Amino acid sequence: KVTLLHGSHRTGKRTDAAMEKWRGHGLGQFIHWGLYAIPGGAWNGKQYNGAAEWIRSWNGIPKSTYDSLNYSFNPTAFDAKSWAKTAKQMGAKYVTFTTKHHDGFCLWPSKYTKYTVANSPYKKDIVKAVVDAYDQEGIDVILYFSVMDWNHPDWRYDIKSKEDSIAFERFKKFTRNQLIELLTNYPTVKGLWFDGTWDTSWVKQAAFADELETEMRKLRPGLIIGSRFRADENGKRHFDSNGVLMGDYEQGWERKIPSRIEDVHGNDWDCVMTVPENQWGYNAAWNGHIKTGLELIEMTARCVSLGGNFVLNFGPKGDGSIRQEELKLAAEIGDWMKINQQAIYNCGYAGYDKQDWGYFSKKTGTDKIYMLVFNVPVSGALRIKTPAKTVIKKASLLADATETFTPEQISGDEYFLHLKKGTHPQPFVIVLETAPGQQSNGVKYEKAK
Numbered sequence: 001k002v003t004l005l006h007g008s009h010r011t012g013k014r015t016d017a018a019m020e021k022w023r024g025h026g027l028g029q030f031i032h033w034g035l036y037a038i039p040g041g042a043w044n045g046k047q048y049n050g051a052a053e054w055i056r057s058w059n060g061i062p063k064s065t066y067d068s069l070n071y072s073f074n075p076t077a078f079d080a081k082s083w084a085k086t087a088k089q090m091g092a093k094y095v096t097f098t099t100k101h102h103d104g105f106c107l108w109p110s111k112y113t114k115y116t117v118a119n120s121p122y123k124k125d126i127v128k129a130v131v132d133a134y135d136q137e138g139i140d141v142i143l144y145f146s147v148m149d150w151n152h153p154d155w156r157y158d159i160k161s162k163e164d165s166i167a168f169e170r171f172k173k174f175t176r177n178q179l180i181e182l183l184t185n186y187p188t189v190k191g192l193w194f195d196g197t198w199d200t201s202w203v204k205q206a207a208f209a210d211e212l213e214t215e216m217r218k219l220r221p222g223l224i225i226g227s228r229f230r231a232d233e234n235g236k237r238h239f240d241s242n243g244v245l246m247g248d249y250e251q252g253w254e255r256k257i258p259s260r261i262e263d264v265h266g267n268d269w270d271c272v273m274t275v276p277e278n279q280w281g282y283n284a285a286w287n288g289h290i291k292t293g294l295e296l297i298e299m300t301a302r303c304v305s306l307g308g309n310f311v312l313n314f315g316p317k318g319d320g321s322i323r324q325e326e327l328k329l330a331a332e333i334g335d336w337m338k339i340n341q342q343a344i345y346n347c348g349y350a351g352y353d354k355q356d357w358g359y360f361s362k363k364t365g366t367d368k369i370y371m372l373v374f375n376v377p378v379s380g381a382l383r384i385k386t387p388a389k390t391v392i393k394k395a396s397l398l399a400d401a402t403e404t405f406t407p408e409q410i411s412g413d414e415y416f417l418h419l420k421k422g423t424h425p426q427p428f429v430i431v432l433e434t435a436p437g438q439q440s441n442g443v444k445y446e447k448a449k
C-alpha cells in the first residue's frame with residue numbers, strides 16, 4: 001500500500017440512497033448530439049472512416065470550417081419531450097446527455113465561452129430542455145462533459161513550457177467554472193459522466209481535479225461521478241496506485257461487457273454501447289454490423305446479471321430528429337421490457353453459476369431469482385446450480401405465473417427445470433422463489449461473502 005493524497009477516498013460500493021437508485025436502473029440511454037451531427041460522418045461527399053463525433057480531427061476537414069458550424073446549427077426538428085418519450089417507451093431509467101463533446105461546442109448558454117448554442121441560429125438552452133423533459137418523464141439525467149476541449153485556445157495536450165502552464169491554469173479555471181455552472185443551472189441532475197481526461201495535461205492535475213471533485217460533491221450531495229474524471233498523483237486512472245476504484249463506479253466498459261463477475265472487482269459499473277460498431281454521434285452511413293434488438297436485450301441482461309447498468313447510445317440527426325433505426329430498436333427493447341422489466345430493475349448479481357441457457361439476476365434485498373433465458377437447449381432442460389443448500393420454493397414464468405415448473409433435483413444443489421415442447425420466439429424469464437437453506441441443526445446457510 002502506498003500513501004496517496006489524491007487517490008480514491010472510499011473503498012467498496014457507496015451505500016447511500018442516490019447510489020442505490022443508480023445501481024438499480026439496469027437500463028439507460030446515452031445521447032450524443034452536437035455540431036458533428038450536421039456533417040453526419042461525411043464532408044464534401046467524402047466518408048470519414050472514424051467515429052462521426054471525431055470528424056473534426058480528420059485531416060480532410062479545415063478546423064476553422066468545422067468550428068464555424070455553430071452558425072449553421074438550427075435543429076428545427078429538435079423536441080426534447082419526444083426524445084424523453086422514446087426513452088420512457090424503451091424502459092430507460094436514466095439518460096446521459098452530451099453537454100460539451102471534445103469539439104468544445106456547448107449545448108447550454110455557458111457564460112464562460114462564446115462557443116455555445118446561444119451563438120447559433122437556434123439560440124435556446126438545449127441542456128435545459130433535455131433536463132426538464134426527462135425529469136417530467138421521471139427519467140434521471142446524468143450530464144456528459146468532455147474535459148478535452150479542441151476549441152478553447154488554452155487547451156493543451158501536455159504542459160511543456162511556461163506558456164503552456166499559464167494557458168492551462170486558465171483552462172483549469174474555465175473547466176471548473178463550467179462544471180459549477182452546469183451543477184448550478186441544472187440542480188436536478190444526478191451525476192456527471194466525464195470523458196476526454198486521458199491526456200497528460202489533465203493527468204498531471206491530480207490535486208486540482210481531486211479538489212474540484214470534492215467541491216462538486218459538496219455543492220451537490222449524492223452526485224454520482226465515475227472513475228474517468230481524475231488520476232491519482234502517480235497518474236493512475238480508473239484505479240489508484242493501490243488498485244482502489246476512483247469515483248463511484250467503473251467507467252471502463254465502453255463498447256464492451258465484462259464476461260464474468262471477477263472482472264468487476266466488486267465495484268459498481270456501467271457499460272456504454274453503440275448500435276453500430278463505433279459511432280456515437282450521428283453518422284448517415286451506418287456501415288458494418290448494426291446490433292439488433294435481441295442482441296441489445298441480451299446485452300442488457302448480461303450487464304444486470306453482473307451487477308452493472310447497460311446504457312444504449314442514440315445519435316440524433318443535425319435537425320434534432322432521432323433516426324428510424326434507433327426508434328425501432330427503442331420500441332423492440334421497450335416491448336420486451338414491458339413484460340420482463342422485473343428481472344432488470346433493482347436487480348443484481350445472483351451468485352449462481354452461469355449456465356449456457358442465459359443469465360441469472362436477483363432482486364436486490366430479496367431471495368427472488370430471475371432466469372433470463374436466451375438459448376433454449378435441445379433437451380428443453382434448464383440446469384440450475386444454486387448456492388449452498390438454497391431451497392427453491394416455486395418456479396414460474398414471469399409473464400404468466402400460472403405456468404409453473406417442478407424442479408427435478410439432479411444432485412445436492414443442482415436441478416433441471418423442464419420446459420414444455422414448443423418454440424420461444426422471444427427471450428423469456430422464469431422466477432424462482434427461494435429460501436436460504438437450513439443446516440441439519442436448523443441454522444441458516446449464509447452465502448460465503
Ligand SMILES: COc1ccc([C@@H]2N[C@@H](C)[C@@H](O)[C@H]2O)cc1
Nearest residue numbers: 032051053054195196254272280
Ligand atoms: C481515444 O479513443 C476514444 C474513444 C472514444 C471516445 C469517446 N468516448 C465515447 C463515450 C464517445 O464520446 C467517444 O467519442 C474518446 C476517445
